Amino acid sequence: xxxxxxxxxxxxxxxxxxxxxxxxxxxxxxxxxxxxxxxxxxxxxxxxxxxxxxxxxxxxxxxxxxxxxxxxxxxxxxxxxxxxxxxxxxxxxxxxxxxxxxxxxxxxxxxxxxxxxxxxxxxxxxxxxxxxxxxxxxxxxxxxxxxxxxxxxxxxxxxxxxxxxxxxxxxxxxxxxxxxxxxxxxxxxxxxxxxxxxxxxxxxxxxxxxxxxxxxxxxxxxxxxxxxxxxxxxxxxxxxxxxxxxxxxxxxxxxxxxxxxxxxxxxxxxxxxxxxxxxxxxxxxxxxxxxxxxxxxxxxxxxxxxxxxxxxxxxxxxxxxxxxxxxxxxxxxxxxxxxx
Numbered sequence: 001x002x003x004x005x006x007x008x009x010x011x012x013x014x015x016x017x018x019x020x021x022x023x024x025x026x027x028x029x030x031x032x033x034x035x036x037x038x039x040x041x042x043x044x045x046x047x048x049x050x051x052x053x054x055x056x057x058x059x060x061x062x063x064x065x066x067x068x069x070x071x072x073x074x075x076x077x078x079x080x081x082x083x084x085x086x087x088x089x090x091x092x093x094x095x096x097x098x099x100x101x102x103x104x105x106x107x108x109x110x111x112x113x114x115x116x117x118x119x120x121x122x123x124x125x126x127x128x129x130x131x132x133x134x135x136x137x138x139x140x141x142x143x144x145x146x147x148x149x150x151x152x153x154x155x156x157x158x159x160x161x162x163x164x165x166x167x168x169x170x171x172x173x174x175x176x177x178x179x180x181x182x183x184x185x186x187x188x189x190x191x192x193x194x195x196x197x198x199x200x201x202x203x204x205x206x207x208x209x210x211x212x213x214x215x216x217x218x219x220x221x222x223x224x225x226x227x228x229x230x231x232x233x234x235x236x237x238x239x240x241x242x243x244x245x246x247x248x249x250x251x252x253x254x255x256x257x258x259x260x261x262x263x264x265x266x267x268x269x270x271x272x273x274x275x276x277x278x279x280x281x282x283x284x285x286x287x288x289x290x291x292x293x294x295x296x297x298x299x300x301x302x303x304x305x306x307x308x309x310x311x312x313x314x315x316x317x318x319x320x321x322x323x324x325x326x327x328x329x330x331x332x333x334x335x336x337x338x339x340x
Contacts, residue, residue, distance in 0.1 A: 004232050028064035029034060030252055032089035032244070035082075043278060044092055044150065044337065045069045047093040047271045054263040062255050065090075077101075080243065083142040089248045095239045097173055099184070102322050104327055109179040110312045111235045112305040116298075118272055125149065125239070126265065131333045135322065137241075142284035143249045145242040146264050151275050153236030156204070156218060156227040157210035162294070164303060173199050173208040181317045186311040187304075214238055216275075219282035224291045232283075232295040235304065251274060 010146070023066070038044045052065035057102065073079055073088060078095040082088030099106040114121040124130065125147045134144035160166050168188030174180040176193040185192040192208055202208045203226040211223060218224055242264055249257065287293060296304070316326050 011075050027061060029062040030256065031064045031066060032248060033066045033068060033073070034086055034090040034092065035068045035071075035072050035079045036092045036096070037076055038069060039071070040069045043271055043275045044148070046197060046274060047148075047267045048092065050267050050270065051260075051263045054266065055260055058259045058263070058331075059256050063252070063260065075146060075203065080142075082139050082256045083243050083245050086245050086247050088245065090242070090244045092240050092242050092318070094150065095147075095241050096177070099177060102137055102140045104133060104197050104323055105241065106177060106179055106319070107133065107316055107324070107327060107331065108237055108315060109177050109183075111183050111308045112301060114237045114336070116234055116301070121237075122268065124269075124331070124334050126128060126221070127334055129327075129334045132327055132330045134241075135274060137243065141246065143244045145244060145261050148240035148264070149241060149268065149272055149275070150238040151214040151216065151279060152234040152238060153212045154213055154233050155212050155220070155231040156223055156237070156291075157229050158206070159209050159229070161210075161231045164300070170209045171207075178319065179312045182311045182315040183308050186308045194244045194279060197235055200323075202227065208237065212236060215279045215286065216282040218286050223285045224289050228292060230286065230293045231289055232305070234292065235294075235301070235308075 034048060036044055036048070040046075048065070048067050050066060055063050055065060074082065076091070076093050079088055079091040083091050085149075094283065095105045095108045099109075114124055116235040130147050133144065136143035136340055155161055155172075157170060157172075159170055164187065167184070167327060170189045172184050172189050172191050173194045174184065174191045175196075183195070189210075194202055194208065199208075199211060200223065203223060205276060209216055210227070213223065215232075218230070224230065252260070283293075313328065316328065320327070
């Protein structure tokens, strides 16, 4: 069965499930439509299904989640605005898509923000820093429940990346983020903001030399076909933000709110493991292509962080003022405590 047919059938099945759930909505006291951008086969959706099942079970069917993957309810900006306006109950959004909506979330663009160890990273994500970042959404007309991990970014290039010095002079494609631009400026590289859909051609034609993305994105988008070098760096955190409409959220009894938050947090270890398996499979395909692959050492990562963190920290603070200063102070206390 070819990929197009499989994807069509998966999308059709997901739609049927959603429609079936909608037809039975009379039996639930609270029904939440949740939209997101990933396909039904990817980690985010699979674990949203697990959350939905846990919530239905633990509320005795009083709360029902209807899931709409793959942009069925619009692009991320439309879904975020829908949650804000109340035309959509919830969305699970990539943090990188929310910087214009809440500039404080762009702190997650800072390279090497989270520790490499999964438990240490979760301690920051699920601790005072994660709470403070989530709280910042309350003044933007939405309720943030938690952060969900969605992998790490790595570097690829058509030119060697054998050391930090090799980055100088290279042109990297980035998302439109002043923090990411400063990330590469700190290495002596230049950063060019290009739409995601233009990246393959830009790499192929030499408009840019290099890029950063998670391994499963590099594999899925076939960037390794037009790149010669991959550095497994884990330098950029890819985080999702779970957002609910305030009116819907406040209509829920407190015990239901507790069940929902706990369900989202309970599946995080499974979500991480599932994403790790997807990344492992992606790396196997990339390796088979013959591309040059190397893994950064812990010492290299620390050297990169020392170069990149000060510049990106200042870029974040210049955009977020006192709110950003307060948030980054929380982060640095948490990070330093874990380092001891």
